Amino acid sequence: MLCDKCNKNTATIHFTKIINNHVEERHLCETCAKENNYLDFTFEVPFSFEKLFTGLIDSMPEDSGKRRVVACPKCGLTYKKFQEVGKFGCAKCYEVFERNISSLLKGIHGHNTHQGKVPINTKDKIVQKKAIESLKLELEKSIEKEDFERAAYLRDEINRLKEKLGEI
Amino acid sequence: MVKWLEGIGNDEDVVVSTRLRLARNLANYRFPNFMTDDEAEALTDEILNGMKDNVYDVPYKFYRIRDLSDIERSVFVEKHLISPNLAKKLDGGSFLIRNDERATVMINEEDHIRIQVLMPGLNFEEGWEISSKIDDSIEGKVEYAYHEKFGYLTSCPTNVGTGLRASVMVHLPCISMTGHINSIIEGLTKIGLTVRGIYGEGTKASGYLFQISNQTTLGESEEDIIKKLNRVVQEIISRERSTRAYMLDKRNHQMEDMIFRSFGILKYGRIISSAEAMNHLSNVKLGCDLGMIDYIKPKDIIKLMIKIQPASLQKTVNRDLTYEERDMYRAELIRKKIRSLEG
Numbered sequence: 001m002l003c004d005k006c007n008k009n010t011a012t013i014h015f016t017k018i019i020n021n022h023v024e025e026r027h028l029c030e031t032c033a034k035e036n037n038y039l040d041f042t043f044e045v046p047f048s049f050e051k052l053f054t055g056l057i058d059s060m061p062e063d064s065g066k067r068r069v070v071a072c073p074k075c076g077l078t079y080k081k082f083q084e085v086g087k088f089g090c091a092k093c094y095e096v097f098e099r100n101i102s103s104l105l106k107g108i109h110g111h112n113t114h115q116g117k118v119p120i121n122t123k124d125k126i127v128q129k130k131a132i133e134s135l136k137l138e139l140e141k142s143i144e145k146e147d148f149e150r151a152a153y154l155r156d157e158i159n160r161l162k163e164k165l166g167e168i
Numbered sequence: 169m170v171k172w173l174e175g176i177g178n179d180e181d182v183v184v185s186t187r188l189r190l191a192r193n194l195a196n197y198r199f200p201n202f203m204t205d206d207e208a209e210a211l212t213d214e215i216l217n218g219m220k221d222n223v224y225d226v227p228y229k230f231y232r233i234r235d236l237s238d239i240e241r242s243v244f245v246e247k248h249l250i251s252p253n254l255a256k257k258l259d260g261g262s263f264l265i266r267n268d269e270r271a272t273v274m275i276n277e278e279d280h281i282r283i284q285v286l287m288p289g290l291n292f293e294e295g296w297e298i299s300s301k302i303d304d305s306i307e308g309k310v311e312y313a314y315h316e317k318f319g320y321l322t323s324c325p326t327n328v329g330t331g332l333r334a335s336v337m338v339h340l341p342c343i344s345m346t347g348h349i350n351s352i353i354e355g356l357t358k359i360g361l362t363v364r365g366i367y368g369e370g371t372k373a374s375g376y377l378f379q380i381s382n383q384t385t386l387g388e389s390e391e392d393i394i395k396k397l398n399r400v401v402q403e404i405i406s407r408e409r410s411t412r413a414y415m416l417d418k419r420n421h422q423m424e425d426m427i428f429r430s431f432g433i434l435k436y437g438r439i440i441s442s443a444e445a446m447n448h449l450s451n452v453k454l455g456c457d458l459g460m461i462d463y464i465k466p467k468d469i470i471k472l473m474i475k476i477q478p479a480s481l482q483k484t485v486n487r488d489l490t491y492e493e494r495d496m497y498r499a500e501l502i503r504k505k506i507r508s509l510e511g
Contacts, residue, residue: 012492074198075198077202086324086325087278087324088199089198090197091195094318094321101318101325105318108325109329109386110384111386111387112317113386113387114318114320115330115387115392116388117300117390119307119312120308
């Protein structure tokens with residue numbers, strides 16, 4: 001087969017381009033392919049997966065009434081920018097856009113809550129946070145019952161745990 | 169040399185390899201796509217430092233992408249040791265590779281850290297154990313980006329949660345030839361698994377080799393992801409084997425003819441493209457697995473499939489080759505290799 005472009009050399013490079021069901025085939029020789037920048041494709045991903053799920057994001061309801069543009073304080077990413085690129089800028093983005101992300105993740109994974117491995121450091125922190133929460137409940141109850149001795153003990157205990165977590 | 173393929177794996181007549189990949193990020197740095205060069209440099213130092221005492225149980229070697237030539241980078245990709253995406257990260261990308269090539273820690277790919285473990289044959293259990301240990305040892309020294317609800321945070325929301333992508337590379341010539349592959353791909357997609365070509369996202373299947381992996385990473389634990397994939401792969405293995413047996417029984421002569429024709433082309437051909445070579449090598453591997461060509465090990469054919477890829481080929485001759493030259497050198501390399509395997 002001869003090259004589509006020069007019609008002189010043998011075509012050694014064959015492309016199939018499919019855009020919106022329109023199939024286009026090209027057969028080129030190495031020289032013509034190089035001239036037309038057709039050779040830089042070795043591991044190129046021809047279609048972007050990000051676009052697929054940013055489509056998903058676009059179709060999601062926006063927070064009504066909120067006109068203020070929120071940007072991540074750490075990396076400066078706005079949600080609009082995220083919709084364009086499909087990638088977050090830093091870990092903080094997940095907190096800043098938490099509400100949108102929760103439903104986005106549900107759309108992608110079918111779930112929005114992690115199961116499985118937890119970093120060892122974080123595991124301790126979560127256990128302690130839960131302990132603080134239950135101590136706080138107990139504290140409220142003992143104040144209601146006017147058991148101030150117990151309440152003072154609980155308050156100290158909560159402060160001790162908070163200090164350990166670095167919250168104080 | 170493809171070191172990670174050495175040793176004996178399970179179900180190697182169908183499963184070429186098992187791969188586990190964990191995506192991790194550090195809490196205090198912006199994700200790689202948003203980083204400055206200085207940040208990338210500081211992050212690399214921190215990760216290297218973090219791994220020094222722990223992970224170096226087996227010696228690792230460190231490479232920066234920018235220090236490698238185009239061909240060298242592509243050879244790492246062709247051997248499946250680094251991702252195509254990392255190979256493009258000339259500014260901040262680097263990686264650590266374990267001497268037996270079974271584990272790679274990629275730095276500044278799409279995420280700060282990508283741990284990859286490769287095993288020959290089907291072996292999720294050991295693969296997971298190794299990757300989780302490397303993960304633990306890094307975590308001992310750095311602070312990971314982790315969210316109580318969303319799990320391990322990643323640059324792309326498709327990897328969030330476990331950050332785990334588990335996959336197998338399978339050789340399915342008979343399921344493919346009988347046309348059953350399409351219904352299998354459809355079925356796998358329905359249960360949340362993906363099928364891709366051998367060089368990952370967007371690549372075409374060649375040599376009847378397919379990569380099957382989990383699609384989602386959030387909501388199922390690592391063990392559950394692996395268990396599900398394992399069960400499905402077992403099912404595919406038994407289908408491929410029964411189809412092979414059926415074809416041997418009903419179409420024995422045609423099978424033999426196809427396999428030995430391919431063998432002949434590889435043994436005597438003078439010009440061969442990589443697509444054609446992959447196709448014939450796949451047939452010959454099938455012949456080896458079925459015992460028709462019993463003096464060649466199927467694994468040697470798999471290694472040859474990697475060696476004939478464009479960059480690996482150019483590395484062998486140590487210079488850039490034109491397309492036409494490549495096809496000639498490829499044919500020569502295959503002829504020589506088969507002759508040496510035949511002893």
